[in-house]
Amino acid sequence: MTATFTPDELKTIANAPLMTGLAVSMVDLGIVSTIPEAAALSKTMAGAAAKYPNNSVIQAVFSEEAAKSGTIKVEKPQIKAEEVESGKLIEDAIAAINSAVAVITGKASAEEVVEYKGFVYDCAQAVADAAGSGLFGSGAKVSDKEAVALAKFKSVLVG
Template sequence: MTAYTSDELNAIASAPMTVGMAVAIADMGIISSAIEAVALTKEIVGAGKKYPNNSIVQAVFSEAVLASGKIQRKKPDFRPEDIESGAFVTKAIAAVDLALAAIGDKATPTEITEFKQFVYDCAEAVASAAGSGLFGSGDPKISPAEASALAKIKAGLSI
């Protein structure tokens, strides 16, 4: 397995969390935010099984690594003005860029592509988790604000 420094592992770990949170705050609601947090957690916890041959994912999101608690996944820092201005998506893309810089040439192009897809899947899972209406059960599941955030994230990931 590829050796990453602690800072590199933390940068890689923060990318899907930050992207997921960026989509969640694009269209916040009390119940929907809780549902979206669960969806993000499921994506992150399931990454090791979904990408068993990806050295990036295995280094950060395998069951053993997640259970060890060695990697500190910090909640992204978004301020109210970030929400109003839309800067949260820019911050999320910057977190992805930091993760990709941490990966550098320690992974194959295929692994990097899979990692980018995993990060986008986290964002998409959050956007699709809850809709409008009572308890987030209504349609559409993806609001216009979330769709806009997803489009910017997809462009930022170059996928």
């Protein structure tokens, strides 16, 4: 099944893994952790097309061809400290996931939807695993706050 999407739908599909990764990064923000977490998110998103070569949803948004087309323009969200502290950022990421899944459901195969959800979760997990907590990232790889965020995302994406 080859799915086709409007530019707005493509933006919605691209936004979910970005928001999910950013949410995990922001729940336990540290000076040292920011760079490796951003790199992990970028690497996971950039590698999506190669990891899922037969997924039309992921190919439509994350393939080299899609990137070159310039069709997908995702703006970096403006995140306020109070959104992180209140949990609104996690809620916004879950809303982004639900919007993306709604867009692809019915247009993509059930297998592609499951793979896309797995990819979105992989983005969150990659960010959580990228840097340790504590002084210079020497502590546990996944902080308590990141573990809570991952659990929330897992319940939406896997559960």
